[in-house]
Amino acid sequence: MSKFSVDLTNCDQEPIHIPGKIQSHGFLIAVDKNSSTISYISENTGDFLKQDAKSLLNSPLSTLNDLISQPDSALHIENLLKLGIIRKSFDAISPHPIEIEGNPFYLIISSSKNDWLLEFEPVTLQYDIQSSIGRSASSMLQGKNIESLLKGAAKEVKRLINYDRIMVYKFLEDGHGEVVAEEKEAGLEAFFGLHYPATDIPKQARQLYKLNLTRLIADVNITDSKVITFKEGEALDLTNGGLRAVSPIHIQYLKNMGVHSSFSISLISHGELWGLIACHNYSPKFIDYKAREGAKLIGQILSSALEYRQEEEDAKIIEQFKNTANILSDHLNRDKYLIEAITTHKRTILDATKASGVAIIFENELKTIGNVPSAEEISDLAFWLKTTSDESLYYTHRLSEIYSPAQKYKSVASGILSCVINKEMGEMIIWFKPEMITQVNWAGNPDKAVVPSENGLMSLSPRKSFEIWAEVVNNTSEKWMAEEIASVLRIREIIITDINKKANEIRSLNEKLQAAYEELDTFSYTVSHDLRTPLTSIKTYAELMSKNKSIDEGGKKMLSRILVGADKMNLLIKEILNLARVGRSEINFETVDIASLIRDITSEVWAAYKADHVTLVLGQLPNIKGDKTMITQVFTNLIGNAVKYSSNADKPKVEVAAYIEGGEIIYSVKDNGIGIDNRYYDRVFELFKRMDNVKDIEGSGVGLAIVKRIVEKHHGRVWFESKLNVGSTFFVAFKNR
Amino acid sequence: MRTPDIFYVEDDIDYAFFMQSAVQEVKDTLNLAIVEDGVEALKKLQHFAEHKTKPKLILLDLNLPGLSGLDLLKFIRDIPYLKTVPVILFSTSDNPDDVKASIEFGANAYLTKPDGYENLVKCVHSVHDFWFNQHLRLN
Numbered sequence: 001m002s003k004f005s006v007d008l009t010n011c012d013q014e015p016i017h018i019p020g021k022i023q024s025h026g027f028l029i030a031v032d033k034n035s036s037t038i039s040y041i042s043e044n045t046g047d048f049l050k051q052d053a054k055s056l057l058n059s060p061l062s063t064l065n066d067l068i069s070q071p072d073s074a075l076h077i078e079n080l081l082k083l084g085i086i087r088k089s090f091d092a093i094s095p096h097p098i099e100i101e102g103n104p105f106y107l108i109i110s111s112s113k114n115d116w117l118l119e120f121e122p123v124t125l126q127y128d129i130q131s132s133i134g135r136s137a138s139s140m141l142q143g144k145n146i147e148s149l150l151k152g153a154a155k156e157v158k159r160l161i162n163y164d165r166i167m168v169y170k171f172l173e174d175g176h177g178e179v180v181a182e183e184k185e186a187g188l189e190a191f192f193g194l195h196y197p198a199t200d201i202p203k204q205a206r207q208l209y210k211l212n213l214t215r216l217i218a219d220v221n222i223t224d225s226k227v228i229t230f231k232e233g234e235a236l237d238l239t240n241g242g243l244r245a246v247s248p249i250h251i252q253y254l255k256n257m258g259v260h261s262s263f264s265i266s267l268i269s270h271g272e273l274w275g276l277i278a279c280h281n282y283s284p285k286f287i288d289y290k291a292r293e294g295a296k297l298i299g300q301i302l303s304s305a306l307e308y309r310q311e312e313e314d315a316k317i318i319e320q321f322k323n324t325a326n327i328l329s330d331h332l333n334r335d336k337y338l339i340e341a342i343t344t345h346k347r348t349i350l351d352a353t354k355a356s357g358v359a360i361i362f363e364n365e366l367k368t369i370g371n372v373p374s375a376e377e378i379s380d381l382a383f384w385l386k387t388t389s390d391e392s393l394y395y396t397h398r399l400s401e402i403y404s405p406a407q408k409y410k411s412v413a414s415g416i417l418s419c420v421i422n423k424e425m426g427e428m429i430i431w432f433k434p435e436m437i438t439q440v441n442w443a444g445n446p447d448k449a450v451v452p453s454e455n456g457l458m459s460l461s462p463r464k465s466f467e468i469w470a471e472v473v474n475n476t477s478e479k480w481m482a483e484e485i486a487s488v489l490r491i492r493e494i495i496i497t498d499i500n501k502k503a504n505e506i507r508s509l510n511e512k513l514q515a516a517y518e519e520l521d522t523f524s525y526t527v528s529h530d531l532r533t534p535l536t537s538i539k540t541y542a543e544l545m546s547k548n549k550s551i552d553e554g555g556k557k558m559l560s561r562i563l564v565g566a567d568k569m570n571l572l573i574k575e576i577l578n579l580a581r582v583g584r585s586e587i588n589f590e591t592v593d594i595a596s597l598i599r600d601i602t603s604e605v606w607a608a609y610k611a612d613h614v615t616l617v618l619g620q621l622p623n624i625k626g627d628k629t630m631i632t633q634v635f636t637n638l639i640g641n642a643v644k645y646s647s648n649a650d651k652p653k654v655e656v657a658a659y660i661e662g663g664e665i666i667y668s669v670k671d672n673g674i675g676i677d678n679r680y681y682d683r684v685f686e687l688f689k690r691m692d693n694v695k696d697i698e699g700s701g702v703g704l705a706i707v708k709r710i711v712e713k714h715h716g717r718v719w720f721e722s723k724l725n726v727g728s729t730f731f732v733a734f735k736n737r
Numbered sequence: 738m739r740t741p742d743i744f745y746v747e748d749d750i751d752y753a754f755f756m757q758s759a760v761q762e763v764k765d766t767l768n769l770a771i772v773e774d775g776v777e778a779l780k781k782l783q784h785f786a787e788h789k790t791k792p793k794l795i796l797l798d799l800n801l802p803g804l805s806g807l808d809l810l811k812f813i814r815d816i817p818y819l820k821t822v823p824v825i826l827f828s829t830s831d832n833p834d835d836v837k838a839s840i841e842f843g844a845n846a847y848l849t850k851p852d853g854y855e856n857l858v859k860c861v862h863s864v865h866d867f868w869f870n871q872h873l874r875l876n
Contacts, residue, residue: 532829536852537751543854544758563853570852581832629833 014247016204018235021224021245023217025286026121028227028243029056029064030236032114036061036078039115040236042243044225048100048120057230068107068120069099077107081116084109095289097123106289110240117241125288129160133294136160137301146309150181153277153302158183160294161263161287163279167191168267170275173479177201177275188282200253206273209266211239214296217246217262219284220254242289254280261285263292265299269307277302314483317354321487324351325494332498339367342495352491353417353484355431362427372432373409380405382428385418392420392492395485397433397477407475410435415477417484419492421499429495431488433477521583528573528580535573539566575702578633579687582709587627594635594667595621597628598656601636611643611652619657624665624734630710637703638669638730644697646673646727664716664733672727676720684720693724707732740790741770742869746778746809747798747827755854756796759861767865775804779812786818794868797844799828799835807842814843823868 022028022042027049030040038059045053049067056063061078068077084090095106104123109116136156143149150168158166165188168181175198182192201209209215224245227236238244254262261281267274277299287295327347335341339362342349350358350369357370359378366375373381384403385394395417400406406413415433542562545551551559595618602616624631639654646652655670674693676684683689685708688701711718711732722728743760747753753771760769770792772778778801785791795813797806804812806826813819825846826839836847851860 529830533749533752536829536850537749537755539852540751540755540854540857544755547854567852 014202014204014249015235016247017208017237017239017244019224019238019245019247020227020235022227022238022241022243023219023245024222024225025218026119026243027053027225028120028241029118030112030115030227031061031081031118033116034114036081038063039231040227040229042225042227048105050101054228057228067100068105071097077118080107081109095293108242108289110242112237112240115236117236117238119241119243121243121289122286123288124286125290129288129290129294132160133297136294136298140298140302141305146306146313147181149302149305149309151183153298154181154183156298157265157277157279157295160298161279161291163261163263163281163285164188165191165280165282167278167280168275169196169278171273180275201276205247205250208239209264209276210268210273212242213266213268213299214242214292215262215264216242216287216292217251217254218286220246220251220260220262221284242292258282263287263295265295267299267303267306269303269310274303274306317481318483318486321352321483322490323347325487325490328352328491329494329498332494338362338495338498338502339365341498343367343369349429349491350431352487353431354478354481355415355417355433355484357412357432359430359432361429362421363425370432371412371434373406373413377405377409378430381413381416382418382426382430385428385430386420386423386426389418392423393485393489394418395480397479398475399477400475410475413477414475415480417480417488419488421492421495429488429492431484433480435474436476436478437474517583521580524576524580525584528577531573532570535566535569539563539570542566572700572702575700575706579702579706579709582630582633582706582713585627585630587630587713589625590628591623592626592628592631593623594631594658595623597632598635598639601632601639605636605640605643609640609643609647611647614643614647614652614654617653617655617657619655620659621656622658622660622665624667625737626714626734627710630713634707634710634732635667635669637707638732641699641703641730642669642671642673642728644673644699645694646671649673649727660736663736665736666731666733668729668731670727670729675724675726675728676722677724678722685718739768740785741792742768743770743794743796744781744785744792745769745771745796745827746773746775746801746806747771747796748773748801749798752798752850755857756861759854759857762858763861763865775801775809778809779804782809782813782816782819786816789818791819791822793822794864795822795824796827797824799826799830799839807838810839810842810844825864825868 022044024042024044024047027045027047028040028042029038029045031037032039038056038061041053041056043053045051045056049056051067061081062076064077070077080093080096084093087093090109090111094108094110096109098105098107098120100120105120106123108119108121110119111117136159140149140152140156143152154166154168157163165184166182167179169177170180171177172195177196177198177200179191179194179196182190184190227238229236254260257280259280260283263279263281265277265279267276277295324347327345328342328349331341331345332338339360343360348358348369349360352358355370357368357372359366359368359372359382361378361382366378368375368378372378381403384405395415396402397415399414399416400410412434413432414435416430417433418428418430421427421429539562542559546556546559546563598618598621606612606614606616635656639656642654643652646654649672651672653672656667657670658665658667660666676691677693680689680691684691685704687705690699690701707730708718711734715735717733718731720728720730745753745756747756750773753773757769757771760767770781772781797809799806801809806828810824810826813822813824823845824843825848826835826844827848827850828835829850831849839847848860848864851857
């Protein structure tokens with residue numbers, strides 16, 4: 001009847017709903033909807049009834065009344081059909097118990113296109129199964145989560161039909177399936193967690209699973225029985241039939257797995273095939289119609305529970321994401337540092353999605369949690385993301401196909417979800433999902449050699465399946481759910497708000513600091529100004545007194561000490577005033593002729609320190625842009641120090657020179673004096689800090705603080721190199737504008 | 738009242754005392770009149786104008802209670818009779834802003850108060866030499 005020759009390459013097109021054959025544990029008679037005569041009949045009908053199948057073709061339906069006996073003999077089979085037609089359903093009629101040759105049978109009626117399908121199968125169940133189904137359903141529903149619900153369903157189905165293995169098989173996004181629950185006889189290898197390729201259940205089979213919710217293959221080795229007809233070229237649609245013969249491909253598939261009987265119950269969620277309860281028996285085993293119906297009922301209950309629980313679990317995931325967001329928000333409020341807040345606590349930024357790794361690039365640092373590519377790979381990826389995407393959010397579950405360097409680390413990062421925190425700074429968070437293939441437990445050992453079977457269907461093995469599937473899911477991670485993306489957006493908002501908040505805090509602190517600084521400048525200016533007046537009085541009175549002839553030598557000595565003290569204090573005040581003035585003044589940028597400036601300063605300094613024995617060496621002295629008064633202060637201090645601290649050296653020498661490097665003019669003032677202990681490097685520029693080795697040399701401890709302040713005001717840099725008793729070189733770098 | 742050679746406004750009585758000493762040390766015939774605040778100075782200046790007498794030199798401390806040295810300077814420059822009298826601002830401050838302002842308001846010189854008595858004597862010497870001897874010669 002079927003002219004379709006099927007193999008692995010075209011099993012997708014095999015018209016499995018019109019196989020032209022039935023499984024021979026029962027028999028089939030089809031009645032034309034218009035004429036009520038027998039239009040199709042399975043060849044094996046003669047094995048059950050006392051009449052040859054062929055001879056029954058085209059006979060009226062009532063012929064059957066003589067061949068079967070019913071509990072109520074008054075109820076003719078055509079009346080039964082009529083009743084169903086009137087009710088528009090055979091649900092209440094099927095299964096209708098009859099007897100053939102003294103043996104109990106069920107008559108199951110269903111509809112085909114132009115015909116009614118009358119299927120007859122033996123009754124094997126001796127007791128009423130109804131009550132046990134109710135018990136099964138309620139014990140199954142005790143499962144609080146999907147996992148235990150599925151497990152419970154498998155257990156109850158097993159109790160009902162007593163097959164060797166019951167699996168709940170879930171279809172995943174790309175159509176391949178995973179065993180998510182299993183009940184099996186002890187000693188059988190576990191299939192739980194295994195994945196099967198989409199091709200294992202072709203498209204049209206899935207379609208049938210949606211229309212006909214149970215499917216029994218009672219014995220893979222039994223020879224099918226042909227459905228015969230006088231009609232030309234019109235195959236009987238067996239979609240709704242229970243006896244429908246099985247595709248040879250599927251039979252081979254089951255045989256390859258050593259399965260003799262198979263039974264499946266469709267699980268439908270939101271109108272789609274969610275999965276199957278797939279039952280395998282390793283010996284032929286027929287299931288009574290009522291038990292099948294019971295299993296179907298369990299399947300339906302499970303389906304609706306799944307819908308509900310899935311929603312519940314989705315809601316739970318969303319809740320968990322939201323919860324993570326709240327917790328991170330709390331941490332951000334409490335912790336000082338962002339990275340710390342989102343990575344070091346029990347709940348981390350990783351929990352914002354279902355990713356297995358996350359990388360945070362923030363303030364030029366990289367922090368990772370979980371499975372992530374190497375630091376260098378992440379940095380390259382971040383750069384690529386920064387340059388390719390303008391969006392604040394980017395995600396893919398096939399990264400290596402878009403960005404080829406990711407090939408190297410696709411096992412940990414086939415999926416990425418990145419969100420930008422600050423584009424200019426290249427700050428972002430990237431979540432990683434591994435390549436799916438790496439986390440999948442494939443049904444059958446992929447390395448096992450293919451064993452050719454006698455009919456040549458050698459390619460039909462789990463290994464081949466794996467290769468096909470592997471190609472499909474190669475380079476692919478689990479998809480990013482809408483909930484994950486929403487969660488990331490939520491977290492991003494929280495983080496950005498936090499950053500802004502902290503930035504504002506810093507800004508306001510800065511403003512306060514600025515104000516305090518200004519206040520301090522004003523304060524020191526006023527104080528030192530007000531101090532000078534009484535100090536002048538002290539000094540002047542002391543001078544006047546020492547002119548007084550009535551004061552003796554001892555008194556005069558004391559007066560001279562007063563004068564020294566007053567002078568020292570005066571110097572300090574003057575320096576503080578200078579320092580305060582640097583803080584208060586605006587820079588008046590002009591071109592400063594350094595050569596002539598240095599000339600003036602050196603002659604002044606040499607005179608002040610009576611330093612004729614100190615050699616001065618001048619190098620290149622290029623002009624710079626800056627505030628002339630302040631620049632003068634810088635060089636006066638540096639050169640003054642150089643002279644002061646080297647004048648006791650053997651052949652003292654002070655060198656002033658400059659060089660240009662990297663957009664800066666760098667001046668150096670070098671001496672061969674007493675030098676600075678490097679341990680105190682940081683303290684050299686501090687106010688009033690003087691090193692131990694200069695105690696005997698006069699100084700205020702303000703000069704270098706002034707230098708530093710001026711240079712910083714010019715956005716320049718100042719530093720030094722020094723060695724004790726060898727000399728110091730101070731460097732001042734000005735922007736070469 | 739004799740017209741003073743030098744009219745000095747100074748609120749710091751110590752410094753006023755030093756100035757008195759220093760001026761006498763430089764030339765004991767020089768007549769120095771000192772007032773302690775701006776208001777009194779104003780009265781005195783008006784008195785000068787009314788009686789057509791003028792000091793040879795006016796020294797103004799910059800920081801005075803009430804009217805400042807600069808205020809007085811402006812006032813002096815607004816009185817035609819006193820307009821030509823040389824005015825020197827005399828202050829502890831060496832703030833360039835103060836110097837600039839003083840010159841802008843028409844001060845003939847700005848002197849930072851010398852540190853110590855000897856320096857003050859030197860300073861008064863120079864001022865005397867320039868504004869009394871040389872100045873007279875110029876006139």
